[in-house]
Amino acid sequence: MIATPALTAKQSEIASRVLAEEGAKRRHLVVSLSGAHAYGFPSPDSDLDLKAVHAESTVRLLGLHPPMQHASRFEVVHGVEVDYSSNEISGVLASLLTGNGNYFERFLSAIPLETAPDFKDLRNLVWRALSKRVYRHYAGFARGQLHEWEKSGYRSAKKLLYVLRTALTGRHVLQTGELETDLTRLAPRYGLSAVAELVEAKKKGEQAELADEVAGRWKAELDQAFAALELAHQSSSLPEDPPNEAELEDWLIAFRRR
DSSP: OOOOTTSOHHHHHHHHHHHHHHHTTSEEEEEEEETHHHHTOOOTTOOEEEEEEEEOOHHHHHSSSOOOSEEEEEEEETTEEEEEEEEEHHHHHHHHTTTOHHHHHHHHOSOEEEEOTTHHHHHHHHHHTOOTTHHHHHHHHHHHHHHHHHHTTSOBHHHHHHHHHHHHHHHHHHHHSOOOOOHHHHHHHTTOTTHHHHHHHHTTOTTOBOOHHHHHHHHHHHHHHHHHHHHHHHHOOSOSSOTTHHHHHHHHHHHHHO
16 A cells, blocks of 8 residues: 555555556556645645556557547545546656656656656656756746636635745756755745745635735735746756757657567
8 A cells, every 4th residue: 555644544545546446557657646745735625636657558559549648537535536647658758848847746756656667767867857947837837826816815725825835846946956846845945934824724624715914914925936936047057958858769769669
């Protein structure tokens, strides 16, 4: 059974069952925990967010009816919402080269639930593909979550936490080359220890709301968070573009041949 402090025993058991069933349909290269459990602010009603990368057999890809590149599953299992999705490796690698942070997080997450024997070498290649292109992903995602927070009337604790998580993950990876998704680890490092009050509010449930006074204080903080993200982009030592596209393609071709 999957064992990680981020999940309860019940959640681990459900995750193990779902991944065993989905793993019988496709070969997972990696499955990572995502969502609130990976971001450091789960509530009792948070869904179980499982994000995977899989590899189809070369024979199937060369046939007349190639398989879908994406698989998903959403259901409630013993009271726990499970949100599973997986993408085929070729499309994932192509998206990584554009700076897609969602896929970088699947490979570089601190909470991998499953990994294949091929994973270690591939993870190193993915890590070396990090470039300043990730800025567009994290800035755009954070702006989108900010819009969602505004739509909630600035009341949703969850939406505000997602804005902060995304902005700080982007800032951190641009400044350090390390990918961290846990907001409770990022916030103190960047002078936002008050995030703890938001996490406590979110523990009441997915629909937890903030008092007007709390929301008002955080509006100004968000301006600074976005400014810091922009500065991190400008001063980042990451390369402008991924330096190892050829290596990734060579890996994929050799993998397909095997």
